[in-house]
Amino acid sequence: MIKSILIENLRGISLKTSIDLNNKSLVIFGENGKGKSSIIDGIEYALTKDIKYISTACREVSLQKHAPNIAASFQDIKVQVEFKDGSIISNNQEPEEGTLAFNLKNSMGGNINILRRSQLLNAIFAQPKERYDMLKQFLPLTIINEYENSLKGTLDEFKHNLKNLKAEIESKKRDVQAVLNIKDLSSVTVENVIKILKNRCEELELDELKNLDEVPNYIKKVENNIEKIGNINYDSDIRYIMELLEEMVNKKPPTYFAEIIFNSINSQLDLKQKEKIVFYEEFLTTGIKWLNEESKSICPFCESSIDVQKVISRVYQRIEENSAYSKIKKEFQSNYNTLQEELQHWQDLLIKIRKINQKINDEEVEQLCKIIDDNIKKFIDLLPNSIQDNIIERKLPEWPNIISENAINLKKKYSGKLLSGDTVNKIKQLINFKHTLKIVNDSFIHINKMTDDYNFVNKGYLITNQFYKELVSQRKSCVQDIYNEIKEDINIYYNKMHPEENIGGLDLKVKDSSSRGSAIIKANFYEKSGEDPRAYYSEAHLDTLGLAIFLALYKRECKNNKELRFLILDDVFTSVDAAHRNNIINLLFSEFKEHQLIITTHDVVLYKEILELEKLYGGNGKFRNIEICDWTKEEGPILDDTKSEFEKLTETFMNHRVDKNVLASVSGNFLELILNKLRYSLELAIPARYGERYTIADIWNKLYSKLRKNNEFYGSNSNVLDDIDRYKFLRNTNGCHYNEWAQSVSKDEIKQLTKQVRSFYELVYCNKCCSLIKKINNNEDYQCNCATLNYKKNYSINDQKVS
Amino acid sequence: MADKAFANNVLIKTIEQLNSQQDWFEDYSNIFKSLFDEGKFDNQEEIYNAVMQGVKEL
Numbered sequence: 001m002i003k004s005i006l007i008e009n010l011r012g013i014s015l016k017t018s019i020d021l022n023n024k025s026l027v028i029f030g031e032n033g034k035g036k037s038s039i040i041d042g043i044e045y046a047l048t049k050d051i052k053y054i055s056t057a058c059r060e061v062s063l064q065k066h067a068p069n070i071a072a073s074f075q076d077i078k079v080q081v082e083f084k085d086g087s088i089i090s091n092n093q094e095p096e097e098g099t100l101a102f103n104l105k106n107s108m109g110g111n112i113n114i115l116r117r118s119q120l121l122n123a124i125f126a127q128p129k130e131r132y133d134m135l136k137q138f139l140p141l142t143i144i145n146e147y148e149n150s151l152k153g154t155l156d157e158f159k160h161n162l163k164n165l166k167a168e169i170e171s172k173k174r175d176v177q178a179v180l181n182i183k184d185l186s187s188v189t190v191e192n193v194i195k196i197l198k199n200r201c202e203e204l205e206l207d208e209l210k211n212l213d214e215v216p217n218y219i220k221k222v223e224n225n226i227e228k229i230g231n232i233n234y235d236s237d238i239r240y241i242m243e244l245l246e247e248m249v250n251k252k253p254p255t256y257f258a259e260i261i262f263n264s265i266n267s268q269l270d271l272k273q274k275e276k277i278v279f280y281e282e283f284l285t286t287g288i289k290w291l292n293e294e295s296k297s298i299c300p301f302c303e304s305s306i307d308v309q310k311v312i313s314r315v316y317q318r319i320e321e322n323s324a325y326s327k328i329k330k331e332f333q334s335n336y337n338t339l340q341e342e343l344q345h346w347q348d349l350l351i352k353i354r355k356i357n358q359k360i361n362d363e364e365v366e367q368l369c370k371i372i373d374d375n376i377k378k379f380i381d382l383l384p385n386s387i388q389d390n391i392i393e394r395k396l397p398e399w400p401n402i403i404s405e406n407a408i409n410l411k412k413k414y415s416g417k418l419l420s421g422d423t424v425n426k427i428k429q430l431i432n433f434k435h436t437l438k439i440v441n442d443s444f445i446h447i448n449k450m451t452d453d454y455n456f457v458n459k460g461y462l463i464t465n466q467f468y469k470e471l472v473s474q475r476k477s478c479v480q481d482i483y484n485e486i487k488e489d490i491n492i493y494y495n496k497m498h499p500e501e502n503i504g505g506l507d508l509k510v511k512d513s514s515s516r517g518s519a520i521i522k523a524n525f526y527e528k529s530g531e532d533p534r535a536y537y538s539e540a541h542l543d544t545l546g547l548a549i550f551l552a553l554y555k556r557e558c559k560n561n562k563e564l565r566f567l568i569l570d571d572v573f574t575s576v577d578a579a580h581r582n583n584i585i586n587l588l589f590s591e592f593k594e595h596q597l598i599i600t601t602h603d604v605v606l607y608k609e610i611l612e613l614e615k616l617y618g619g620n621g622k623f624r625n626i627e628i629c630d631w632t633k634e635e636g637p638i639l640d641d642t643k644s645e646f647e648k649l650t651e652t653f654m655n656h657r658v659d660k661n662v663l664a665s666v667s668g669n670f671l672e673l674i675l676n677k678l679r680y681s682l683e684l685a686i687p688a689r690y691g692e693r694y695t696i697a698d699i700w701n702k703l704y705s706k707l708r709k710n711n712e713f714y715g716s717n718s719n720v721l722d723d724i725d726r727y728k729f730l731r732n733t734n735g736c737h738y739n740e741w742a743q744s745v746s747k748d749e750i751k752q753l754t755k756q757v758r759s760f761y762e763l764v765y766c767n768k769c770c771s772l773i774k775k776i777n778n779n780e781d782y783q784c785n786c787a788t789l790n791y792k793k794n795y796s797i798n799d800q801k802v803s
Numbered sequence: 804m805a806d807k808a809f810a811n812n813v814l815i816k817t818i819e820q821l822n823s824q825q826d827w828f829e830d831y832s833n834i835f836k837s838l839f840d841e842g843k844f845d846n847q848e849e850i851y852n853a854v855m856q857g858v859k860e861l
Contacts, residue, residue, distance in 0.1 A: 107805060140805035144813050147844040154850040460854045463831050467821065474816040478809065560805055 001084040001596045002566055007042030009072035010079055011035075011051075013636035017042075021624055023084050025597040027614070029607040029644075030628030035637030036600040037116075040570045041067075043598070044114050046079040046089055047104065052111075052137070053118060069636070103563050111137045112557045116570040120546035125534065128511055128518035135519050138553040139482060144475050151468040158461035165454040172443040172450070179439045193440060200433055215441040222434045232427040234360070235419045241356050241365070242414050244349060245407045248372075253399035254346070254379050257339040262396060264331050284315050291315075339379075346376050364413075368406045375399060476510045482556065483508035483519075489552035496587045497544045497580060502526045503537070506545065521545070540575045544584065547572060551591075558595070566596040573606060581606055582613070589617040611644055620645070620669050629770035640770050642677070645670050646761055653754050660747040667754040668696065668731025671724070674761060674772075675699040681774035682706065682782065696728055710780060712795035713763070720759045727753035764789070814839055830861055 001023040008016045012035040019026065019039070030036045041051050045067065055063050068074050080090040087099030095101030123134045136145070173188040180196050182188055190212060201209050206225070209218055226232065290296070291308050299306045350369050357365045378397040419427075490506050498504070505524030523533040523545070533545055558564050569588075573581050588597060601607055607627075614623045625644040628637045652658050652666045675696060679686060684702045686694065704725055708714045714721065730745060730753050764773050766784035773782040773789050783790040818832040834857040843849040 140809040143806040143810035143844070147810060147814075147839065150845050150847050150850055153847040154854070157847060157851055456858060457855070460851075460858045463834075463858065464850070464854050466827065467817070467831070467835050470821050471813065471817045474820065475813045478813050478816070557805070 002043075002081055002598075003084055003086070004082045005039070005043060005046075006078070006080040006082075007039065008078040009069045009076040010038065010045060010067060011041045011069060012038035012631060013042065014069045014071055014633070015635045016078075017636055017639065019626065019639070021596070021598075023596065024622055024624045026599070027607070027610050027623060027625045028598070028600045028628065029604065029625070030600070030602060030631075030637065032602050034602075034628040034631040036602065036628060037570055038637065040114065040116070040568060040598075040600060042079045043081055043568060045077070045091060046081040047113070048111060049091060053116065071633075100563055103561075107561050107564060112554055113564060113566055114568040114570070115547070115550050115554075115572060117543075117572045117574055120543050120550070120572060121539075123546045123549070124521070124542045128520050131521075132510075132519040135549070135553070138550065138557075139479065140557075141475075141479070144471075148468070148472060148475065151464060151471065155461065155464055155468060158457060158464060161457050162454060162461060165450050165457065169447055169450045169454065172446045176440055176443045179436050190444075193444075197437070197440065200436070204429060204433060206433075212440070212444055215437055215444075219434055219437050219441070222430055222437065226427055226430045226434070229427050229430070230419045230423050232419070232424065232431070235424065237356055237359050238414045238417055241353065241360065242411055244353050244356070245411045245414075248349060248407045249404055249411070251346075251349075252342075253403075254339060254342050254376070255396060255399045257335065257342050258379065258396050261332060261335045261339065264328070264335060281319060284319050288312055288315050343376055343379055346372060350376075362410075364406070364410060368403065368410065371400070371406070372403055375403070480510045482553075483510065486549075486552035486556050489555055490548045493548040493551050493587060493591070494545060496591075497548065497583050498541070499583065503541065505529055506533075506548070508549070521549075540577065540580065543572070543575050544580065547584070555591075565594060566598065567592060568598040570600050571602060573601065574603070578605065578609070582609060585610055585613050589613060593617060611648070615648075620648075620666070638770065642673060642761070642765060642772075643770075645673055646758070646765075649754065649758065653751070653758065660745070660750045663747070663754055664730050664750045667750070667757050670761070671728070671731065671757050672696050674757075674764065675703060677772055678703060678764060681772045683775050696731055700725070700728055706780065710782065710791050710793045710795075712793070713782065713791040715795065717759075717763055720756045720763065723752060723756040724760060727756070810839070810844075828861065830857065833857075 002021050003023055004018060004020045006016065006018045007013045012033075017039070028036050028039060041054075045051050051063060051067055054061055054066055064074050068077055077091055080088055080093075081101075082088050083100040083104070085100045087095050087101035089095050089101040089105060095105055119134065123131055126134060170185065173185055176182070176188050176193060177185055180188075180193060182192065182196070194209070194211060197209050197215075201207065207221065209215070291312055296308060297305055299311075350372055353365060354369055357369075375397070487507060490508070491504055494504050494506055503523065503525055505522075507522040507530075509520045509522065511518035511520055521533055522530045523537070525531055525533070525536040528536070533542060537545065554567060567588075573584060576584065588599075599610065601610070611625060614625075617623075624641060626639050626641040627643055629640045630638045632638070649666055649670045652663055672695070676694060676699065678684070679694070679699050682703065684699065684706065686698055686702055689698065704721060707721055708718075727749060730750055765771075766773070766786060766789045768788050769784055769786035771785040773784050773791065775781075776783050780793045781791065814836065818836060821827045822829055822832055834853050838844055838850055838853055843853070
């Protein structure tokens with residue numbers, strides 16, 4: 001049982017909103033948008049740390065962002081539910097072990113206790129799979145679902161690993177397929193491979209290969225065979241060095257390129273001309289530099305002012321016009337580059353020859369390299385760096401003929417050492433075969449190892465899969481057991497909601513083919529049976545069907561956990577007509593009379609009907625009613641629990657047949673309710689009592705004393721206060737316990753008390769702003785929120801009231 | 804509590820059913836029972852390793 005609720009900064013609630021249920025059932029009435037659901041959100045959040053319709057809405061909507069009131073942040077949310085034993089469950093405090101709050105937290109986590117209208121229609125209109133997901137939150141499936149999901153994830157991991165192993169095996173088989181030129185991958189079997197290798201052995205006139213185990217030793221045999229036939233590596237080296245020597249013989253000497261430079265310069269310009277042109281260009285280039293660097297604006301010759309950029313541009317033009325020299329310069333640069341490249345080529349050639357000579361170690365080769373090396377250096381040293389260098393008077397170095405002659409002699413020497421073409425072919429075939437054998441051997445080592453791994457992992461997969469499938473099947477069977485268990489209750493509830501209607505026969509079935517789970521609903525409709533109710537039932541009938549299923553699930557859970565006996569229904573009767581609503585309320589109040597109910601509605605007619613029915617099921621002792629008068633952004637819902645009680649009092653008062661003791665009791669209860677509220681609003685100093693259980697006497701004396709001192713209040717209403725003071729004892733003598741002496745009290749005396757209590761309420765409660773009067777200053781002046789009710793302490797008869 | 808009891812019930816029925824099958828060994832059941840008893844039912848990696856270890860030992 002919930003004792004009290006406190007909510008702050010959540011959804012539509014800004015300021016601290018507290019509701020004292022005192023373990024009674026609670027009916028909340030409020031128009032749309034006044035904050036009813038925010039109160040239920042607060043309870044749900046305290047119980048489950050979640051508000052499901054928000055957290056499951058969509059990616060853009062989240063608890064973190066949208067649970068707090070718009071003027072607050074997530075950290076500001078404060079929700080708290082206090083239970084009968086005083087234990088508390090809240091969003092930021094863990095309940096103590098062994099308390100009701102603790103037990104609840106470790107049970108269904110509050111899901112089974114709250115039903116909203118949206119859930120009803122979702123549950124009915126959803127597809128069987130989604131419906132199962134909806135119902136799932138009311139079933140004890142959390143742990144088994146976690147196990148199933150983990151097993152499913154493990155199976156995926158097995159599949160992933162098996163796929164990888166299969167891919168690796170196939171990749172190795174592809175290597176064998178390529179090296180043996182096998183058409184289909186499926187033909188890469190041990191038998192086929194050994195057959196192909198045997199044929200190759202026969203072709204190469206080698207011994208027979210019996211099986212794949214022999215391959216490592218067979219590779220050694222082939223290697224020995226190759227060595228016996230000839231040294232193919234030495235043969236390759238001398239073939240390569242012969243190629244390099246051939247290149248050397250055919251190559252034009254550097255002299256050829258140096259002469260081109262010499263001829264091109266000297267044939268076109270003599271030294272004098274060349275010097276003049278060079279000087280002219282250098283002069284102009286220096287001038288441009290001077291103009292740029294010094295940012296000059298005066299001509300150094302005539303000292304008149306100049307436009308520097310224009311002068312620079314004209315000087316560049318002059319240099320360009322000196323075209324004869326430019327052409328020669330470009331030509332020189334091109335020829336010079338060619339010579340450089342040629343010398344580099346010779347150097348590269350030397351590197352290659354020396355590298356191969358490290359293997360064959362021939363001194364004659366090294367001597368030839370040294371000669372070439374020395375001559376390349378001579379060319380590098382004597383080469384002109386630029387056209388300005390006077391190369392005319394220099395002698396060009398010579399490229400000795402001995403280089404070409406020695407290269408030809410070396411070539412002749414090596415040609416006698418070459419293996420014959422047939423021998424080389426034979427060796428190449430054997431080397432190729434050795435390579436093939438190695439690939440086959442390495443691949444099959446891998447294939448065998450990975451096949452073992454595959455079989456090992458596959459065994460794990462098969463075991464897990466078998467277990468998973470059986471677990472799912474057993475879980476579905478156990479869920480079906482629950483459905484069967486609640487079937488009777490569903491039908492009882494549904495028939496009570498729809499008596500004498502030719503419908504019902506409801507049944508819930510788990511679909512066999514679904515691995516996750518699904519819930520199929522079957523129902524009767526006149527002569528049709530086993531039909532999907534969505535096909536025939538009205539919206540209201542479907543709503544109530546959802547409610548019947550939920551109530552049956554809730555009842556089943558309560559059987560297992562008696563501490564769960566509180567049921568919250570948020571606006572679930574909207575689509576139902578008056579007659580059916582009555583049936584439902586009767587069903588709830590009778591079937592769940594031992595449970596605490598929290599019901600919200602926006603329908604004023606329904607609210608009145610509930611108030612009527614409350615009288616049959618325990619009245620004030622069992623129920624509390626709260627009306628939400630208004631909602632403001634700054635405060636949230638403005639609650640009022642006095643109006644409905646006042647109406648009840650009035651009704652009792654008007655009933656001439658009512659027993660005088662009942663009237664005394666209702667009047668006393670109402671007076672107690674008002675006094676408890678005035679205690680806070682008028683800031684009365686009352687000695688604290690355990691559990692804040694104050695009687696009329698505790699509060700009245702203090703209040704009476706204060707109100708008597710308020711001139712304006714007491715001046716006009718002294719008879720009301722004095723009468724209540726005189727008759728207040730009737731609440732205890734006639735309203736609480738049977739008392740022989742009290743039977744002498746007349747009904748008129750009790751009616752007088754009731755009349756004055758009603759008058760008192762009208763004096764302290766403003767119907768306009770739905771608030772009680774409160775202390776507004778230290779002068780003990782009192783007024784309501786809108787100041788319609790206004791009582792000044794020092795009011796004198798001469799003061800004028802402003803209406 | 805209800806969730807744990809329900810899951811335990813499903814597990815017991817699953818194991819009973821599997822143990823009655825010829826191609827299934829009780830040792831396999833023990834792997835999954837142990838995982839549940841040790842609270843490792845929500846850990847994919849633990850399940851994978853336990854199964855592979857079980858297969859190795861059997």
